[in-house]
Amino acid sequence: MGKNKGKRSHTKHVFVQKKYRDALFRRIFNEKSVLLELYNALNQTDYDDADELIFYTIDDVIYLGYKNDVSFIVRGTLNLYEHQSTLNPNMPIRGLIYFGKQYESYIKQNNLNIYGKKLLSLPFPQFVIFYNGVEPLEDNKDYIELHLSDAFICAESNHLTTNAAPRQPVVTTDMPVSDIDVPDSAAQNTSSPISTRPCLECTARVYNINYGHNQELMARCRTLEEYSILIGRISSNVRNGIPLEPAADAAVQECIRNGILKDFLIKHRSEVVGMLLEEFDMDEYIKMERRDSYEDGHEDGLAEGKRLEQLHVVHNLFQKSIPAENCADLLNENTDFVNKIYSLCHAHPDWSDEDIDNALKEK
Structure with missing residues (x-):
């Protein structure tokens, strides 16, 4: 060789x-x-x-x-x-x-x-x-x-x-x-x-x-594990309702900050998000989200279900210390809606999505 x-x-x-x-x-x-x-x-x-x-x-x-x-x-x-x-x-x-x-x-x-x-x-x-x-x-x-x-x-x-x-x-x-x-030689030479x-x-x-x-x-291949972490974070972002492109970009930035595939992502960052957008099977996630929505009982109230979904995503992003302005940009969401949720989260950090939703309805 x-x-x-x-x-x-x-x-x-x-x-x-x-x-x-x-x-x-x-x-x-x-x-x-x-x-x-x-x-x-x-x-x-x-x-x-x-x-x-x-x-x-x-x-x-x-x-x-x-x-x-x-x-x-x-x-x-x-x-x-x-x-x-x-x-x-x-x-x-x-x-x-x-x-x-x-x-x-x-x-x-x-x-x-x-x-x-x-x-x-x-x-x-x-x-x-x-x-x-x-x-x-x-x-x-x-x-x-x-x-x-x-x-x-x-x-x-x-x-x-x-x-x-x-x-x-x-x-x-x-x-x-x-x-x-590998079959033994006796088995190989036996007619069947x-x-x-x-x-x-x-x-x-x-x-x-x-x-x-x-x-x-x-554990034996750190690079494979880091690739898995990157894809897992994109998947998590998409499940939380973030559109695919900002979901991929946010995951790439987070991985760079945490030293996950850092050298590779910095070197090829201009290409990576585009490659991820082509590879990511959005249709499967749409099917999954529809299935999950059905199981959660939202099929009869699509508008309400969408609002609760966005509330859940905003709440998650608040917990990850994402600024309200960035959150609104990521979700293409009304800034007032995001600010109201962030204000409630600041005032009541232990509240659940349901608690925040009830408070919003009372205003």
């Missing part, structure tokens, strides 16, 4: 679209030392030479409708790391096609002879999805696996019989990528009915990186 130090390998264009976005996750982890930190955290290794890591990416394209986040080779492993805010059950299919293209490129670049009598040595594939969407993973777990074989048409529909029960998705709390099932074992498999290992999940992994 020494002769490849410091280089990037690239495959040819695949399914090219002119417009694509460079995800914030990809931008953060596109630095070798930071990416190696993440690799070590997942695999519980302690490699310290970032120059051993070789980026192995698809050049300037969206692949199958999505630009891959980070792909690289290190210590004989070919790794594809993707960030997802919406869980996609077809990730193993995309992984299969992606790895096929990568191996094709690897074979050509290394002048390997697939028609020779000697068994070739190929880098070991690892496919990891970092998920931070609104909806929880199955059973609110930290980790699940998605399998290509779950997409295959049932063998019974092809008039093949099998007694094998359908496999359920693998769900566990936290499994390192290095925990890979064609209907029970497909000749292809691709496993996508999905980690929930919403703040509070996979805490052991976060």
